[in-house]
Amino acid sequence: MDLTSYAEHAVHLVNTEQQARGADLLRSPEDVLALIAPVRRIPPRVTDADVTRLRSVRTRLRAVFTDAAAGREADAVATLNGLLAEFPVHPRLTGHDASPWHLHLAGDAVGAAEGFAAIAGMGLAVQVTAHGIDRLGVCQASPCRNVFLDMSANRSRRHCSDRCTSRANVALHRARRRARDSETGRHT
Numbered sequence: 001m002d003l004t005s006y007a008e009h010a011v012h013l014v015n016t017e018q019q020a021r022g023a024d025l026l027r028s029p030e031d032v033l034a035l036i037a038p039v040r041r042i043p044p045r046v047t048d049a050d051v052t053r054l055r056s057v058r059t060r061l062r063a064v065f066t067d068a069a070a071g072r073e074a075d076a077v078a079t080l081n082g083l084l085a086e087f088p089v090h091p092r093l094t095g096h097d098a099s100p101w102h103l104h105l106a107g108d109a110v111g112a113a114e115g116f117a118a119i120a121g122m123g124l125a126v127q128v129t130a131h132g133i134d135r136l137g138v139c140q141a142s143p144c145r146n147v148f149l150d151m152s153a154n155r156s157r158r159h160c161s162d163r164c165t166s167r168a169n170v171a172l173h174r175a176r177r178r179a180r181d182s183e184t185g186r187h188t
C-alpha cells in the first residue's frame with residue numbers, strides 16, 4: 001500500500017470548505033461520517049465534538065497548503081509537525097476480508113476526528129518527503145481556493161480541477177478583450 005495516497009484525505013478535508021460556493025460540507029456528524037467513510041471500515045461514534053475538532057484541523061491543514069504554495073516551507077512544516085504530534089498514528093497490521101496484510105494507521109478504537117486527522121497528517125507528511133513540498137498547491141482560479149496535489153511532470157498545475165482551468169481561461173480572455181477594447185477606444 002502506498003501511504004502517499006493518504007494525502008488525498010488531507011485534500012478532501014480542506015476542500016470541504018467550498019469558499020467559492022459559500023458552502024461548507026463539514027457541519028454535522030453526518031458530514032464527518034461521509035468524510036471518514038473511506039478510512040473507517042467500522043463507522044465510529046461521531047459527535048459534535050468531532051465536527052469542531054476536524055474543522056480546526058481543516059484550518060491548520062489549509063495553512064500547510066497556503067504556506068507551502070507561497071514558499072513559506074518552514075511555516076508549512078512547523079504546522080504539519082504540530083498536527084503529527086497532536087494526532088499520532090496507531091499503525092496496525094491487518095488482513096481483514098481475506099485481503100493481504102496491510103497497514104491501517106488508525107485502529108477501530110481511535111476517535112473519529114483523531115483517527116482521520118492522524119491519517120491525513122501522515123499521508124501529507126509522506127507525500128512531502130516522497131515528492132516535495134512544492135507539490136502542495138492552492139487553486140488560482142479566484143474565488144476558488146481549493147487545494148490540490150500537483151503531480152504534473154513539470155510542476156505547473158495551477159488549478160484544482162479542469163472546471164477551474166477553463167473558468168480561468170475564460171476570465172483571462174475577457175480581461176484581454178477589455179484591455180484591447182479600451183486601447184482601441186483611446187485611439188478613436
Ligand SMILES: [Zn+2]
Nearest residue numbers: 094096102104
Ligand atoms: Zn484495510
Ligand SMILES: [Zn+2]
Nearest residue numbers: 139144160164
Ligand atoms: Zn478551483
